[in-house]
Amino acid sequence: MIAIVDYGVGNLFSLESSLKRVGAETVVTSDRAVIERAEKIILPGVGAFADAAKKLKESGLGDVVKAQAALDKPVMGICLGMQILFEKSYEYGENEGLGLLKGNVVPMKGYIDENLKIPHIGWNTLRFVRKNPLFKYLKNGDYVYFVHSYFVSGCQDSLIADTEYGKPLTAAVAKGNVYGCQFHPEKSGDVGLKILQAFCEL
Amino acid sequence: MITKRIIPCLDVKDGKVVKGVNFEGLREVASPVDLAKYYSKSGADELVFYDITASAEGRALFTDVLREAASSVFIPLTVGGGIRSVADFERVLSCGADKVSVNSGAIANPSLIKEAAQKYGNQCVVISADVKRVNGSFHMFAKGGREDTGMEAVSWIKRCVDEGAGEVVVNSMDMDGVKKGFDLELLKAVCAAVDVPVIASGGAGSVADFITLFKEIPDIDAGLAASVFHFGEIAIADLKKALAENGIPLRI
Secondary structure (H helix, E strand, O other), X not given: OEEEEOOOOOOOHHHHHHHHHOOOOEEEEOOHHHHHHOOEEEEOOOOOHHHHHHHHHHHOHHHHHHHHHHOOOOEEEEOHHHHOOOOEEOOOOOEEOOOOOOOEEEEOOOOOOOOOOOOEEEEEEOEEOOOOHHHOOOOOOOEXXXXXXXXXXXXXXXXXXXXXXXXXXXXXXXXXXXXXEOOOHHHXXXXXXXHHHHHHOO | OOOXXXXXXXXXXXXXXXXXXXXXXXXXXXXHHHHHHHHHHHOOOOEEEEEOOOOHHHHHHHHHHHHHHHOOOOOOEEEEOOOOOHHHHHHHHOOOOOEEEEOHHHHHOOHHHHHHHHHHOHHHEEEEEEEEEEOOEEEEEEOOOOEEEEEEHHHHHHHHHHHOOOEEEEEXXXXXXXXXXXXXXHHHHHHHHOOXXXXXXXXXXXXXXXXXXXXXXXXXXXXXXXXHHHOOOOOHHHHHHHHHHOOOOEOO
């Protein structure tokens, strides 16, 4: 059973549907006991970092995810859910993340070329930096779907793939049992489904 | 490198796909869910569903279709038509939409864009502009192209982006259904005015029209069309191949 943590941010319908498609048993939940019983955990998220981090903290679900990650359970963050795995974000002020991975969330503005549009929306290629079981069904250069204005910086120790948008941007991370995708696997067609399948098979 | 997107648009009425020529003479095409699956397999980068129903029954059928499409097609889905409130955003987002496009709803209530962007993020709010030339200037039209609002289109689109719209679909009513190419003049004006992604709609008749679009306006992010895809006049796989051969970055 994979628990999709429902902490009130974002649309979980597609994520749940895509996991079902690859044969996973899923539950969308904000129940601590259900998350603790699950074999794997997915932390989704869209919207603003501060709001999401606050909701995770106030609901206590952030601590539950951290405790489960410490027990070696596979945890994957998607999009904003990946960013929250890191130490700190500079989106609208400074906000603390869960600190499961080393790195910070910083604006693309001022980093990428001025003539490129922000958000980075659309299909872009994955460039593998490290081998990882998440990519076992993929090939270097496969396309995935991104929507974001901030990116994770200073995560060299967990970086497994980046993407090129004027400059390299963090696309996927993994360290031990903690995984993250900046893109949306549930919106990345067959390539995305293969990543979800690989996560399910961990 | 980020790729240009090819987006089929499905106008849905009473649970079925229709495509109007110049917004009149609606003609039935196929099951929207089957069409969505077919397009996703053919390489469509995204899909747009427009709900052109007015009745409550039709609206319920539409959300059923949307839910079914979102559980079988795993590419981004934009939904528009009849979006007038944040509650309407919620209704379609909970059925699997990723982005919501507004036109008349934003004209009637300009604060809708800001409210929705604050709640769901800018990336979720798409402004869909039906534009037509009236006495030599671009006018915004409302109510499915039936009503001239008298507002100048480019400045209105810019205002929507300032309010928080994260993407713009520019639909040229002058070119819609005519199949003689996209409205380059209008699209250039919009691209010069805003810095969010711009999607060209209205006028696609051939592969060459898409090549011209992306070559003439490098700032255009996506090309949207309906009937040329529905009737098989352009196969998405062939279109993407031809564009790639012309040096346009695409997901193949």
